[in-house]
Amino acid sequence: MRYTSHTIEGESATFPVGKVVCVGRNYAEHARELNNPVPTEPLLFMKPATSLVPFSDAVRLPEQRGSVHYETEIAILIGREISHVPPEESITAIAGVGLALDLTLRELQGRLKEKGHPWEIAKGFDGACPLSSFVCAERIGRWDDIDFQLSIDGEIRQHGNSIEMLMPILPLISYISEHFTLCPGDVVLTGTPAGVGELASGMTLKAEINGLMAVESSVL
Secondary structure, three states, X not given: OOOOOEEXXXXXXXXXXOXXXXXXXXXXXXXXXXOOOOOOOOEEEEEOHHHEEEOOOOEOXXXXXXXXXXXXXXXXXXXXXXXXXXXXHHHHHEEEEEEEEOOEEHHHHHHXXXXXXXXXXXXXOOOOEEEOOEEEHHHOOOOOOOEEEEEEOOEXXXXXXXXXXXXXXXXXXXXXXXXOOEOOOOEEEOOOOOOOEEOOOOOEEEEXXXXXXXXXXXXX
């Protein structure tokens, strides 16, 4: 199923589907678990809109392309156009908060990194970004205390909190807006905590922002 629009739970507001701006290695422990250096500034890359699929649909693994790893992330829905905004203003552009899986063809990514090539074909394939619906931004009490997790077959595999981010959410959106204009319907993926791993057919997935939302899926 092609992702057609963003919705906010409990509201009639919908947003078009735009670009997905991702930040790599925004949690130090995740950088270390993959033997990557901890960055001193955000490492940005993008997924195309065609990578988006509803999280609640079954996750379909691409055939004959090697291992697919899950990376659970807080997703930020942009609600108004911003460019070069300070951190204190970036909050006004947030329409909603959700969850996403940054799916990665890990073996392919490794080969690309060895050659010094971009990662996009390992990160931007069709279906590479299962995305939930969003809760209204006003429901977030503290942007530095968003607790989330991913369970697979009932076992917690990833657990993170936004306080652990190297670049917190509001400064991160500000930083991104200095490089790319963010438009209504764009989504920002804010990085993944430690605990990433390979997906396999038959797994059941449950991602949660504690106290706010939960979404379930399965792997085909």
